[in-house]
Amino acid sequence: MKQRTVQLDQGSGGRATHELVKGLFVEAFRNEFLLEMNDSALVQLNGGRIAMSTDSYVVDPVIFPGGNIGSLAVHGTVNDLAMRGARPLYLTAGFILEEGLSLETLEQVVRAMGEAARESGVLIVAGDTKVVPRGKADKLFINTAGVGVVPPGIHVAGQNARPGDAVLINGTIGDHGMAVLCKREGLAFENEIRSDSAPLHDLVRQMLEVCPRIHVLRDPTRGGVATTLNEIAQQSSVGIRLLEEALPIGEDVAGACELLGLDPLYVANEGKLLACVPADEAEELLQVMRRHPLGAKSRRIGEVTVEEPGRVFLKTRIGGHRLVDMLRGEQLPRIC
Amino acid sequence: MKYLDEYRDPELARRLLSRIEEIAPGDRVIRLMEICGTHTVAIFRSGLRHLLPSTIRLISGPGCPVCVTANEDIDRAIWLAKQPGVIVTTFGDLVRVPGSTSSLNVERSNGADVRIVYATIDALQIARATPDRQVVFVGIGFETTAPTVAAAVKQAAAEGLVNFSVLPVHKLLPPAMGALLEEGNLQLNGFLCPGHVSTVIGASAYEDVVNRYGISCVVAGFEPLDLLHGIYLLVECVVKGTPQVLNQYRRAVSRDGNAAARRLMDEVFEPADSTWRGLGPIPLSGLRFRNSWRRFDAGERFSMPVIQVREDPACRCGDVLRGLMEPPQCTLFRKVCNPQNPKGPCMVSGEGTCGAYYRYHTESL
Numbered sequence: 001m002k003q004r005t006v007q008l009d010q011g012s013g014g015r016a017t018h019e020l021v022k023g024l025f026v027e028a029f030r031n032e033f034l035l036e037m038n039d040s041a042l043v044q045l046n047g048g049r050i051a052m053s054t055d056s057y058v059v060d061p062v063i064f065p066g067g068n069i070g071s072l073a074v075h076g077t078v079n080d081l082a083m084r085g086a087r088p089l090y091l092t093a094g095f096i097l098e099e100g101l102s103l104e105t106l107e108q109v110v111r112a113m114g115e116a117a118r119e120s121g122v123l124i125v126a127g128d129t130k131v132v133p134r135g136k137a138d139k140l141f142i143n144t145a146g147v148g149v150v151p152p153g154i155h156v157a158g159q160n161a162r163p164g165d166a167v168l169i170n171g172t173i174g175d176h177g178m179a180v181l182c183k184r185e186g187l188a189f190e191n192e193i194r195s196d197s198a199p200l201h202d203l204v205r206q207m208l209e210v211c212p213r214i215h216v217l218r219d220p221t222r223g224g225v226a227t228t229l230n231e232i233a234q235q236s237s238v239g240i241r242l243l244e245e246a247l248p249i250g251e252d253v254a255g256a257c258e259l260l261g262l263d264p265l266y267v268a269n270e271g272k273l274l275a276c277v278p279a280d281e282a283e284e285l286l287q288v289m290r291r292h293p294l295g296a297k298s299r300r301i302g303e304v305t306v307e308e309p310g311r312v313f314l315k316t317r318i319g320g321h322r323l324v325d326m327l328r329g330e331q332l333p334r335i336c
Numbered sequence: 337m338k339y340l341d342e343y344r345d346p347e348l349a350r351r352l353l354s355r356i357e358e359i360a361p362g363d364r365v366i367r368l369m370e371i372c373g374t375h376t377v378a379i380f381r382s383g384l385r386h387l388l389p390s391t392i393r394l395i396s397g398p399g400c401p402v403c404v405t406a407n408e409d410i411d412r413a414i415w416l417a418k419q420p421g422v423i424v425t426t427f428g429d430l431v432r433v434p435g436s437t438s439s440l441n442v443e444r445s446n447g448a449d450v451r452i453v454y455a456t457i458d459a460l461q462i463a464r465a466t467p468d469r470q471v472v473f474v475g476i477g478f479e480t481t482a483p484t485v486a487a488a489v490k491q492a493a494a495e496g497l498v499n500f501s502v503l504p505v506h507k508l509l510p511p512a513m514g515a516l517l518e519e520g521n522l523q524l525n526g527f528l529c530p531g532h533v534s535t536v537i538g539a540s541a542y543e544d545v546v547n548r549y550g551i552s553c554v555v556a557g558f559e560p561l562d563l564l565h566g567i568y569l570l571v572e573c574v575v576k577g578t579p580q581v582l583n584q585y586r587r588a589v590s591r592d593g594n595a596a597a598r599r600l601m602d603e604v605f606e607p608a609d610s611t612w613r614g615l616g617p618i619p620l621s622g623l624r625f626r627n628s629w630r631r632f633d634a635g636e637r638f639s640m641p642v643i644q645v646r647e648d649p650a651c652r653c654g655d656v657l658r659g660l661m662e663p664p665q666c667t668l669f670r671k672v673c674n675p676q677n678p679k680g681p682c683m684v685s686g687e688g689t690c691g692a693y694y695r696y697h698t699e700s701l
Contacts, residue, residue, distance in 0.1 A: 005445055016676065245346070254337050308698070318349035318560045320383020322696040328675045 013222025013268070014327025018231070037235060038158050039080040039218060042150060049152075051086035053077055054145035062109060062139050064183045066176075066195030067270075069142055070113035075197050075270060076221070077146040078120045082201040083217045083273065085156040085208055086148030088120060094128040094143040101139050109140065120199035122146065148201075153212055160215040161236035165304040166282035168275045170203060170295040171196065172250040173225050174257065174267035182256060193252050198271030203292045207275070210288050216276035219269070223327040226265040228274055229302075229312045230326040236276075237309045242302035242324065244317045266327045276304055343559030352564040353387055359568075359575055360389040366574050367393050367523055368567065369516075369659055371509065372530030373400030373687025374558055380696035382560040392571065395522070395659040396692075398512055398615060399530055401477045402429045402685040403657060406611040408645045409505045410435035413474045415643060416503065416634060417448040423466065425459040426474035428452045433681045436646040456481075456488035463492070463500040472634045475502045479536045482506045482623055483597035486604035489632050501634040504623055507610060509533050510541055511621035515612075517549045522659050526552040526570040528563075531585045538593025539583040550579045557585040604629050613681065614654030653680035656689050663693040670694065 009016040026034050033041040040053030055076045062069040074091065081088040093113065097106065117124050124144075175196040182193050200219065208214060216236070220228035225247075233240045249257075249264050257264050271294060277285055282300055289295035312324040360366065370376055376396045379385060385394055398404050414435050417424040424440065431440040431450055444450040449469075453459050456473055463471040475485045485502060492500040509530065516522060529542055534555045542553035552573035556566030566584045573580060583589055601623070610622020625633045634640075650668055655661040663669045663682070673679040675691060682688035 019676075251337060258337070258340060311698070314383075316381070316383040316560075317344055317346050318382055318384065318387070318564075319346065320385070320387050322380055322383045323698050325695045328695075 009328075012327055014227050014266075016328070017223070018326065036157065036159065037231070039083040040086070042084055049150040051081045051084045051148045051150055052145070053080035054143065055080060056141060056143040058138070058141050059180060060138060061180070061184055062105065064180050064195055065192050066179055067197040068109050068112050069140065070109035070111075071116040072195075072197050072270060073142040073144045074113055074116035074120060074122070075199050077144040078122060078199045078201055079219045079270075079273075081146050081148040082199075082204040083156070083219055084148075084150060085154035085204065085214070085217065086150045087205070088122045088146055088148040088201050091117065091122050091124045091144050091146040092126040093124050095130070096137050096141040097129065097131045098137040098139050099131060099134040106140065109142075116199070120201060151208075154208055156208075156214055156217050158216055158218060158232050158235040161232050161238050161240075161276040161304045162215060162278075163238055163304050163306040164279050165215055165276040166279045166300050167229070167240060167242070167302040167304065168277060168282065168286060168289070169225070169248065169299055169301050170200075170273055170289055171271075171297040172248045172253065173220070173269055173272065174253045174264035175250060176270040177224070177267035178253045178256050181260075187256065189252050189256055191252050193250070193256065196269055196271035198294050200271065200273050200294060203289065203294045204273070206288055206292055207285060211277060211281045211285050213281065214275055214277050214285075216274070218274050220272055220274055221270060222268050224264070224266040224268055225274065226263070226312065226324045227327045229324070232274070232276065233312055234310045236304075239305040239308035239310070240302055240312045241305050242312065242314045244314055246299055246301045248297050248299050248301075265324060279303070340559065343557070343561045345561065349560055349564060352561065352568055356392070356564070356568050356571055357389050359571055360391050361575060362391065365391050365393055366525045366571055367395060368526045368528055368570050369395045369397045369522070369524050370528040371397035371399040371513065372528075372533070373403070373685065373689070374532065375399070375528060375530065375556070375563070376689055376692050377687055378558045378560075379563060380692045382563070384560060384563060388567070392567070395524070396656070396689040397516070397527075397659055398612065398657040399478075399509065400682070400685050400687040400689070401481070401507060402427075402433060403653065403681040403688045404507055404512075404612045404614070405430070405433065405476055405505055405681065406613050407435055407647060408611065408643060409503075410439070411643045411645060412635065412640060413503060414438055414440060414443055415640060416472050416638060417443045417450050419470075419638060421469050422638075423449045423451060423462060423469050423471045424474060425451045425453045425462060425471060427454075427476060429685045430474060430476055432678065432684045434648075434679065436644070456485050457491070460488050460492060460497070460500060463497050464495075467499060470499050470501070470637075473500070473502045475504045475506055478507055478509050478530075478533050479601070480532045482605065483536065483594075483601045486600045489604050489629060490600070492632065493629075501632050501637050503634040504605065504625065506605070506623040507612065508607065508621050508623070510537070510545060511618050512612060512615060513542075513545050514548070515615055515618045515621070516658060517545075517551065519658065524551060524659075525574045526554065528566050528570060529553050529555040531555060531557050531562075531588060534583075534585065534589040534593065536594045536597050538591055539581055539589055540591050541593065542581045546579050546581055552579045552582070554582045555585050555589050557588065612657075614657035648679060651680040653682045653690070656682050663690040664697075664699065666690070
């Protein structure tokens with residue numbers, strides 16, 4: 001029963017996406033930068049190192065608690081650059097608009113984009129606009145691409161995790177995915193769940209100032225913390241052990257996930273980073289992170305191990321162990 | 337979180353585990369079956385298997401409705417999906433289960449109209465919205481879902497919807513427990529009985545199993561402490577040699593269950609012989625329409641022919657469902673059978689034993 005058409009789960013950010021990217025795109029475009037499979041590529045230009053990245057945004061609904069598709073499109077690309085230790089500088093923006101989209105919505109989205117760019121210290125220096133007939137796109141899609149400069153002496157990449165490293169996160173998991181889902185499905189909980197969408201470059205800059213030896217930074221977007229950690233484990237050929245009791249999960253997100261049968265480990269984040277850092281610098285780094293507005297709830301959630309390379313494990317609250325696999329299938333459609 | 341953290345408390349879990357260790361015999365193995373797929377997944381997710389004394393073995397049973405659906409029933413659903421003008425509706429996992437030569441998913445990509453619904457009433461809504469098409473709901477599930485299907489059928493009758501029908505593939509759990517024990521290969525000492533099904537059939541539904549086979553049944557919930565408490569009660573019954581029905585999940589399950597739901601089910605359906613994957617035909621273990629409701633039976637409405645069924649000889653889902661084999665012992669497991677490309681239903685379903693082993697278990701843990 002061979003598959004002949006593109007399936008939705010190939011865009012979920014989980015295993016099916018991974019296999020499509022590896023099997024088709026990386027194969028067809030084959031080069032050393034792409035093979036690294038990092039959030040952005042590092043290229044040499046005039047003796048300096050430039051980080052480059054691109055991302056498309058198709059979130060439904062386009063406006064959600066805590067942001068909209070415009071601010072998300074800036075934060076997403078800024079974060080992809082920051083995850084290589086780069087200082088983001090310039091972005092481009094491409095718009096695909098559906099005939100009939102309300103101009104008020106478009107204005108709201110574009111203004112949020114401008115504001116997000118100012119807040120992130122980047123300039124949107126080029127753009128493109130296309131309009132397609134009604135029904136050929138869903139309201140609006142945005143693509144952003146960005147470049148940034150990587151300071152000398154910084155070597156952050158998915159393949160650099162070392163056994164013994166501590167795994168850190170800068171706050172609660174699953175907020176973005178649940179905010180979007182609840183908005184889309186009209187689910188209301190005691191408090192409104194807000195997306196964590198935010199630019200992480202400044203937090204990263206401060207982290208690298210105290211610890212230039214940070215090995216890995218990744219933002220756990222689609223596929224969630226579980227999928228991103230699996231990618232790191234595979235890229236670095238190490239195991240990763242998580243502690244269930246250490247995972248920071250907001251009360252409302254935990255409740256909504258419980259109700260809907262979702263696992264927060266697989267729910268998307270847009271303002272979170274995972275860091276693998278030398279264990280002896282973890283405490284100092286956590287203190288710096290907690291002083292930053294985007295890191296108040298930073299936690300050490302696990303460690304990198306020699307055992308079981310390529311896999312992620314969880315020590316459960318009651319003391320048992322289990323495997324944590326990549327996202328399979330589609331947990332939530334179109335969240336970014 | 338309130339009402340959940342209480343059932344996940346590490347200190348209480350430790351105390352229950354040491355109580356289990358105290359009463360577990362050192363010289364013989366106690367074999368307990370969790371029948372329910374939701375239990376299987378909950379056990380894996382909490383990592384509980386590795387914490388129990390080595391003399392207590394948990395065996396996964398046939399309690400995943402997708403998994404026990406026989407090849408011939410999948411083939412019948414596929415046949416229906418190929419009929420012109422028919423919309424087949426069902427729950428998500430079923431569309432990916434391979435039948436003899438195809439799956440509903442494959443038929444969908446070939447042009448069949450197969451739609452996933454979250455509740456039977458969603459299928460009813462599709463029937464209302466498309467009066468020129470025939471809408472068939474493939475009714476899988478145990479006593480938990482059968483009443484909702486009965487309610488949908490009654491609703492369709494009340495509205496005079498002539499384009500809605502059901503392919504009833506429902507299964508009843510207690511007869512399957514009897515069939516497992518009759519087979520005699522399992523040497524079971526107790527059943528951890530499903531929380532959800534028991535909300536409908538009540539804890540008393542297992543009395544027959546206890547009386548006839550002298551084996552204990554404990555109804556348990558799905559949180560780590562529920563499971564540990566349930567296992568503790570079962571081990572205690574086995575050690576004392578006092579087979580009985582106990583209800584650990586009293587916050588949801590009563591002795592007599594949900595009488596209104598059962599009345600609804602009895603009004604529309606009657607027990608009938610049914611074929612289970614792995615277990616074969618089991619007397620009175622399924623449901624068929626009563627005569628007065630038979631006009632809603634998709635099998636009759638479409639004069640379905642007898643379909644030639646082919647089983648994949650390499651797939652051992654049958655043995656897994658009977659608790660005779662653990663998934664890693666199957667030669668297909670992880671090698672050619674995985675959630676992306678499942679060879680059998682136990683790998684497809686979110687609550688299938690093979691899928692649970694694949695996602696949560698490794699030998700080295």
